[in-house]
Amino acid sequence: MAEQVRALLQPAADFFAGLNFPEPVVHWGHPLMMGIVLVFMGSFAALTGWRGRLATDPQVAQTAWGEHRKLVPWLYLFLALGYSGGLLSLIMQGQEIFQSPHFVTGTVVLAGLTVNALLSLGMKGQALTRTLHAYVGSATLAVAVVHIALGVKLGLSF
Secondary structure, three states: HHHHHHHHHHHHHHHHOOOOOOHHHHHHHHHHHHHHHHHHHHHHHHHHHHHHHHHHOOOHHHHHHHHHHHHHHHHHHHHHHHHHHHHHHHHOOOOOOOOHHHHHHHHHHHHHHHHHHHOOOOOOOOOHHHHHHHHHHHHHHHHHHHHHHHHHHHHHHH
């Protein structure tokens, strides 16, 4: 399957390689951009979600949840684009795809966010679904922290 995905993404990788980005940008661009997204957007999304969950004032809860609902779709979009960007970066650098623990954790993060998006569709008035959403989201963010560490390790390995 890796070879089919590589063949599918190779034209895009060739296009970006043809732009002659400096090697440090090709090597560290994905980690830097995705690190920013995960650290800042991911932590803010988690904080606003938990602030809404733990608030005793209904107005504070609604405000926090409103911020959470506005931000999370963008977080999901950026991470989904970053996922494909990471694959493109590996292809451009002649590295194996689907081989590293970093790839596995990235897949788990995207899957966790997908599960959470689906859970969010049925949360109104459902305490169990809301609780699952909160803990799946927090667990996904914890995997994202491991993902970042594995990404730095991967980047330093070649």
